[in-house]
Amino acid sequence: MNNVRKSCVTAVITLLVSTLATAAWAATPQISVGTLHTIALKSDGTLWAWGENSYGQLGDGTRVQKIVPVQIGADPDWTQISSGGNHTLALMSDGSLWAWGSNTFGEIGDGSSGSNAFKTTPTRIGSDTDWTQISAGGQHSIALKSDGSLWAWGYNYWGQLGDGTNGNYTDKLTPTPIGSDTDWVRISAGVGYTLALKSNGTLWAWGLNSYGQLGDGTNVNKNIPVRIGTDTDWARIAPGHFHTLALKSDGSLWAWGNNAAGQLGDGTNVDKNTPVRIGTDTNWTRITAGGNHYSIALKNDGSLWAWGHNLYGQLGDGTNIWRNTPFHIGIDTDWSRIEASGAWSTLALKNDGSLWAWGDNRYGTLGDGTTIDKYMPQEIIFHLDFDTDGDSVSDGFDACPQAMPIRIAGKTDHWQGLQWVYDNPPLASGDTIRVQSSFADGPLVFDRALAVTLRGGFDCDFTTNSGAPTVIESLTISSASYAVTIDSISIE
Known part of the structure; x- marks a missing residue:
């Protein structure tokens, strides 16, 4: 792990996820x-x-x-x-x-x-x-x-x-x-x-x-x-x-x-x-x-x-x-x-x-x-939790003093309601989910590669992990890659 001091952090995680097994019938909610x-x-x-x-x-x-x-x-x-x-x-x-x-x-x-x-x-x-x-x-x-x-x-x-x-x-x-x-x-x-x-x-x-x-x-x-x-x-x-x-x-x-x-x-x-x-x-x-x-x-x-x-x-x-x-x-x-x-x-x-x-x-x-x-x-x-170490804070933001809003961006890159993100609007290849707090709302069930962007936007310690985050609930990760951009940093 590498600890740095930053004023702005953007971590892009590309996740290849698979659809969960679905029943042959539909339950009545x-x-x-x-x-x-x-x-x-x-x-x-x-x-x-x-x-x-x-x-x-x-x-x-x-x-x-x-x-x-x-x-x-x-x-x-x-x-x-x-x-x-x-x-x-x-x-x-x-x-x-x-x-x-x-x-x-x-x-x-x-x-x-x-x-x-x-x-x-x-x-x-x-x-x-x-x-x-x-x-x-x-x-x-x-x-x-x-x-x-x-x-x-x-x-x-x-x-x-x-x-x-x-x-x-x-x-x-x-x-x-x-x-x-x-x-x-x-x-x-x-x-x-x-x-x-x-x-x-x-x-x-x-x-x-x-x-x-x-x-x-x-x-x-x-x-x-x-x-x-x-x-x-x-x-x-x-x-x-x-x-x-x-x-x-x-x-x-x-x-x-x-x-x-x-x-x-x-x-x-x-x-x-x-x-x-x-x-x-x-x-x-x-x-x-x-x-x-x-x-x-x-x-x-x-x-x-x-x-x-x-x-x-x-x-x-x-x-x-x-x-x-x-x-x-x-x-x-x-x-x-x-x-x-x-x-x-x-x-x-x-x-x-x-x-x-x-x-x-x-x-x-x-x-x-x-x-x-x-x-x-x-x-x-x-809620879909991106926390892997059990401290209730999204990975990469463990030292950040506050949670931030969540933004879901499709091809039109607009703010929207979060309760049924996998249905409204429909997601397609290349769509991006931008997560700005400890929670991403779902459930999220995808059958294509999606980019997940974690944004800082305020001054705090940022820790990069060597592995992919474990996503609880209904998102299954089959592969992952990281691209991390850090602006205006000073190493302490």
């Missing part, structure tokens, strides 16, 4: 938020995670909090994800079931339990390959198989597994069949309770019912699936902490359970123990019940709506004002998917695949590289 952690599935089938990680719920092999998205393993064939309180479930394209994170009550499903039984990497559960749907609750897990059968495991104090038992010592440490019915089509696990739909459009619920969140007209817990009403047109369900949202096939919105923060959206703060229709609109398409007393929904015009608790800005309206009726958030009409968390964080996807987040960010749950709460939707950029 998904996001799932647990109590304080977030899991994301990209269209290329890769798995990403960020946020709180005390129990290994991110799956990256550590118990260290992450405030930016990190890729979990290298497998490109994940198809479904679900984040629970402090654990995570996922399915692969072969129908296999995987889990990681907290396992205090057997919510992982591998036959073990206890405060030290957590898993920090994805762990396969059993050998079956016919799993089709998963839902991670507060401390329990629910799943469906291809034959329409219902399975559950984990914490069961309130009867949330639905096997007819409840109380101490009734937890299940491996997937357990619930009843003999084979017509279940949709499941969703909340905090201490479970909702499910059958193929005939009927709604069923069981578990904790202290606020009427089951919707059966009582406040009594149930340890077996109980039919809710007589309607046969239920289409979507979303349990939260103590309240429930649902959509019918006509696009109408319904809510019940705890309403202390106005999270039901009926204009009151009174609990309801049967489904109550919210407004008269019939164009609702997606719903999510925030774990801590708020609700988020989308309409068929792509507009975003929110109501309930808003102390941390989780509604996204730029305030911390609580609202007891659906409130229109912004003017955008390109929202495609929403996900609220077990705490007070909200994440959403737009039609272009971009990821947005807002609300509580104390543990990096939003993934924006900070721990500062956000009161309005903010785009989340995935």
Whole structure:
């Protein structure tokens, strides 16, 4: 290595990179938020995670909090994800079931339990390959198989597994069949309770019912699936902490359970123990019940709506004002998917695949590289790290006192958004990526030679390394060459 003092440094690194192996299918992009952690599935089938990680719920092999998205393993064939309180479930394209994170009550499903039984990497559960749907609750897990059968495991104090038992010592440490019915089509696990739909459009619920969140007209817990009403047109369900949202096939919105923060959206703060229709609109398409007393929904015009608790800005309206009726958030009409968390964080996807987040960010749950709460939707950029020695500073700038902006330059050499640099604009041979800080945003997947330029622009020590930088995430280097230009130097 050679250490020099400089006023301006330009290091040009030509990288010949190869396209990562891609699956023969395209995954549906998904996001799932647990109590304080977030899991994301990209269209290329890769798995990403960020946020709180005390129990290994991110799956990256550590118990260290992450405030930016990190890729979990290298497998490109994940198809479904679900984040629970402090654990995570996922399915692969072969129908296999995987889990990681907290396992205090057997919510992982591998036959073990206890405060030290957590898993920090994805762990396969059993050998079956016919799993089709998963839902991670507060401390329990629910799943469906291809034959329409219902399975559950984990914490069961309130009867949330639905096997007819409840109380101490009734937890299940491996997937357990619930009843003999084979017509279940949709499941969703909340905090201490479970909702499910059958193929005939009927709604069923069981578990904790202290606020009427089951919707059966009582406040009594149930340890077996109980039919809710007589309607046969239920289409979507979303349990939260103590309240429930649902959509019918006509696009109408319904809510019940705890309403202390106005999270039901009926204009009151009174609990309801049967489904109550919210407004008269019939164009609702997606719903999510925030774990801590708020609700988020989308309409068929792509507009975003929110109501309930808003102390941390989780509604996204730029305030911390609580609202007891659906409130229109912004003017955008390109929202495609929403996900609220077990705490007070909200994440959403737009039609272009971009990821947005807002609300509580104390543990990096939003993934924006900070721990500062956000009161309005903010785009989340995935990062590609050019650091090889683990000091969180891009190679060649280890002694520099500050980070600088990132510039992506194509043939038109213009500034642009960074979230999908490999798609917009398309890159061609001879295009240049100019990296001016410790991060280059991506993911970057190229099938041609590209020039990467690292610029200094301020006075600091510059160290040239003899080898190529190791690029983490989805950029694979097969060869590299250096061309370094240093202006106005004095050797010390």
